Amino acid sequence: MAVLSFGQAVNDALDVAMSKDDRVFIAGEGVGVSIHYDPNLPTHGLLEKYGRKRVKDTPVSEAAIAGLGIGASALGLRPVVEIMFFPFITLAMDMLVNHAAKLRYLSGGKSAFPLTVRLKAGVGFGAGCQHSHNLEAWLAHTPGLKVVFASTPADAKGLLLSAIFDPNPVIVIEEMLLYWMKGEVPEGDHRVPIGKARVVIPGNDCTVVTYGGAVYTVLEAVKTLSEEGISTEVIDLRSLVPLDKACLLDSVRRTGRLVVVHDATKFGGFGAEISAIVAEEAFDVLKAPIKRVAAPNIPVPASPPQEKFYKPSPEAVIAAVRATVGKG
Amino acid sequence: MAVLSFGQAVNDALDVAMSKDDRVFIAGEGVGVSIHYDPNLPTHGLLEKYGRKRVKDTPVSEAAIAGLGIGASALGLRPVVEIMFFPFITLAMDMLVNHAAKLRYLSGGKSAFPLTVRLKAGVGFGAGCQHSHNLEAWLAHTPGLKVVFASTPADAKGLLLSAIFDPNPVIVIEEMLLYWMKGEVPEGDHRVPIGKARVVIPGNDCTVVTYGGAVYTVLEAVKTLSEEGISTEVIDLRSLVPLDKACLLDSVRRTGRLVVVHDATKFGGFGAEISAIVAEEAFDVLKAPIKRVAAPNIPVPASPPQEKFYKPSPEAVIAAVRATVGKG
Amino acid sequence: MVSQQVDVGLIKAMYEEMLLVRKFEEKLIELSKEQGKLVGMQILAYGQEAVAVGIVKALEPDDVIVSNHRSHGHLLAKGADPKYLMAEIMGKATGVNKGKSGTLHMAVPEVNALMTTTIVGGGPPLAVGAAFAQQYQGTSNITVVFFGDGAAAEGSVHEAMNLAALWKLPVLFVCENNCWAGAQSFSEHCCLMDITQRAVGYGMPGELVDGNDVEKVFTLAKQMVSRCRNGQGPVLIEAKTYRMRGHGEHDHQHYVDKKELEAWARLDPVRCLKERMLTDGLVTEAELQVTDGQIDAKIDEAVQFASESPYPLPEEALQDLWVEDAVPQGYL
Amino acid sequence: MVSQQVDVGLIKAMYEEMLLVRKFEEKLIELSKEQGKLVGMQILAYGQEAVAVGIVKALEPDDVIVSNHRSHGHLLAKGADPKYLMAEIMGKATGVNKGKSGTLHMAVPEVNALMTTTIVGGGPPLAVGAAFAQQYQGTSNITVVFFGDGAAAEGSVHEAMNLAALWKLPVLFVCENNCWAGAQSFSEHCCLMDITQRAVGYGMPGELVDGNDVEKVFTLAKQMVSRCRNGQGPVLIEAKTYRMRGHGEHDHQHYVDKKELEAWARLDPVRCLKERMLTDGLVTEAELQVTDGQIDAKIDEAVQFASESPYPLPEEALQDLWVEDAVPQGYL
């Protein structure tokens, strides 16, 4: 196993996919020539290696970028298109929701759209609310799209490879702030199955469900909690759609308690779905209210103290878990 | 009180607003001259009455229509723009989410965007998934937007008037299939406060929370349920944002049981937020799992038997309430 | 630009296809009056048959078309079987899309009518993707996308044309200017004389053609299609035609000047072609009657097939979302 | 097209404004090297000062501008106080937007810099709305929207131009063609020679101007602004200029040909104007030194003000979402 940064792991996945399958191409704004020069960024060096035919820098046209991927996938290619920052996906929503997600269904199962869309998520680089806005809840509420959101380099590689070779449209959300974080990554065509969550830390007192960058906020909190003798089970969902309900429910059946943590805003966030599933299917075992730790219902402010305030903190997770286990 | 159809009530609200305030104008595709000629449709006759200056037929350009409303509202007008069918809002999401919802916040509270966006929702006219797709969960997950969804002619009028004169951006979702349904409507500048739910039927055994067209599915179910001696409290949310949590929690504290019903797809739907709020804030009083009755996680199929299958039925509501009260 | 003679056999063939489209839709008009027989709104290409037939006749079977809400002409011209279209329009299990689409977004992959969207302006970006694949795979196939004068106002069309021009993709953009976008006339929703003026802004050719004259449409299409095939990049064709009926059958055209309707009725592409063939002695009345009979029979067969077909089972609505046979239990 | 003489006082005034923008940004370059002093990416209009100043000088105070991510020139030219901009860029409570925006979307309603968006292509539809209000209210004000060559590829820009042209709205579309969209050169992302070729497709005038010559920019703007004011509808101006630094200060231009950079450096609008004023004897070295000193003082004052200002309180992040003082409890 090589030690790679998160960004290198994504890059490695693209490299593996492109080298083994000519149908794979990447397109987006600056995926070839970028204003950044950093080997830790996902598409670094791919233009040099695969050339202009397969590494396509596009104009600033999010709808066309999505349409490019959809149409090309309909003819059997394996497009991997990038929408630079999460809030820009609003410009591609018609293409992704009314087309990528629906055209196969509309065809009565005759067509397929093996498309991958990469997105950069993340709060904490001071760019404000038009660059930072986690909208995974929208995508998860769109029948026909699969949605994955990795937290480790190995999962970033494995989920992306699974997405590229999945016969359906898959949205791959990348936590930008993790690009430079290193970890062990299996070599070659390493796949992580879409739809399988990962138990990061086993525990008995309380289940904490999270994903993406928030995983590290939770792990930070767990240090303190374990010192306090609270045994937390941490689940990294990895896939939001399809969701690994078995893993979620099995854990809650053992702990009887649930806290959900994400960086997106709370109201109508994906955490609500996790909570609702448990309140509907594991109510009998629940010993305490289901808590959600998430961002307040405001846009991401730019000023450092306010951006920090916006982002769910380990302290907030600690408080929520304590309250849930009755030690609040 | 006059008896008006739902569509006439919307029309009446627009008429009242335009006659009392010159800053109000309406714009959209066919809001002036329409392919339909039906007094039960919301903008019928307004062009004849207010002229081309204030009733603006636009090109087929959803982003520009939204931008028109946002920019005009910044200069103090009270735009009421229409996005024809719900799935078409995907084309205006950047304007609504990154601009209407965020620009005031970005200005540090210096600017205001008193904009109203009207949308037509509804499943059941055989047009398929590019015309029928309820996405209120997206809008409710967008800090900065208020969202209302009326079920009666009186509320349709009162909520729209409140929206038009609200100093913030408000999304007004109209249930198309109800346009021809008649009801009593107060005359003049009738306002229904945004953020207040309505208890349609009081009851003790189970709370059923719903909104929009699903209200009638629930009322249909309640007939059977009451015959069975099950006393259901039906709450019509009317506003999704801000949400009337007091009304919701107060009811559940009395009944100890909750079923949420909506026509949108279940996974990640707005019902999840309602369930999560109760699981977090009224857990102590809950006597049964919180059930959600919603559409399956697929696009809306066109074929009649399948479109019917897609739409939550009174039978499904009956089964859910029975199970919740332990008489399943 | 338009010059060479079109061969007689071809003219007859195009006439028959136009007549098939016309009769198919006349049948829909009739059926749309029977409660619950057809599903959803009936949007007809009545009066625009020459555009669909003239353009598609210039294509090879492997070429792709992307259609819109007004699709009957495009699909039938590309070779779709009326039986399965009719069944789809009735929402039947035997429909070309199993009833999941209904009339508005029928796609017929078998004949490379690969994607149809009723999102106005949705087609061009999809066509750009299809054409990119054709170029990427080194084929000489091209993609044609049909859109309306109203659609030309959508941002997606601009993005698509810009990208297609930049990458010299084999896309033939066909704007069917039928003088209406819903209840808005062309001059009410656009301040241009012609949509072709847009072509300048993408550095691609923009060609106007009389959309009611199938020979002119075909001749121009032939030239432009080979241009696309030869890697010279995209082309915009604007076919001037007219929406002879309402936007859909539910639209009674209360906003349309009757004189305008009459004027265009005189230009009815199907009738005009028939008359021209008779005057020029390309066909005899007798031959035409045979053709009529054959097409009527096809339509009747389609209606009977569709009418006798069952509706899909309600729970089959859960199929066809994803390529997996079943969507993971955890999800649905 | 460009003809009349520009008066000397005006030239000096414009030079001073350009110098203010230049020195403001030179200070940002300096500060961006100090860890944690500035918030977020620093996107500079360095080299494009003549466009902002020349255009805005042709406006009245009541005219509205809509800016983008490269906003410093636009805002300062419109009269924004450098103190409050600097404080915003540092994320301070005294910032023009209380630190909620940071550098990327600073809006200054006090001077009718009403909306700024970093969504590329987001400005034009907003400008159409503002211009509609100006027309609706019967004022003679106009709206100017600045966008880049890259933004011209966004669908939103097409929809906005089409609607503005159709309704003859008083919008001046100013495309700052600085030869780059991120790391893509103009010819890599667009196959046109000039963005003005797009104007044809909206039936509006499209005017090219040397964006490094503030006098030419001003003279053209004057003419086009009055055209808009007189109800003759929108205009597209394309100012050819150059992004002399990286996309942002984090961009070290590894992809840029150094020769190209040097060539444009020789056309530096600030230096060239200074030299022309000296050669033509419009100013003396001494006068220029005074100007320099005054502007340096302004900048230093701004930096001091911003540096000494406090950060906003974390929980104040909950304010300013809605017009109500507080968002309903039930919601937050």
Ligand SMILES: Cc1ncc(C[n+]2csc(CCOP(=O)(O)OP(=O)(O)O)c2C)c(N)n1
């Ligand atoms: C994005 C979107 N906006 C609006 C509509 C509603 N709509 C359906 S057809 C139509 C008019 C389209 O006019 P045109 O493009 O000229 O096509 P035509 O109907 O004339 O064939 C409109 C506005 C839609 N289907 N999709």
Ligand SMILES: Cc1ncc(C[n+]2csc(CCOP(=O)(O)OP(=O)(O)O)c2C)c(N)n1
């Ligand atoms: C919708 C959207 N897509 C992409 C971006 C990322 N981005 C920021 S600036 C930029 C390049 C814009 O180029 P241009 O319009 O020429 O403006 P310039 O930066 O040259 O001033 C891009 C792609 C964005 N901010 N918004």
Ligand SMILES: [Mg+2]
């Ligand atoms: Mg049309």
Ligand SMILES: [Mg+2]
């Ligand atoms: Mg540029």
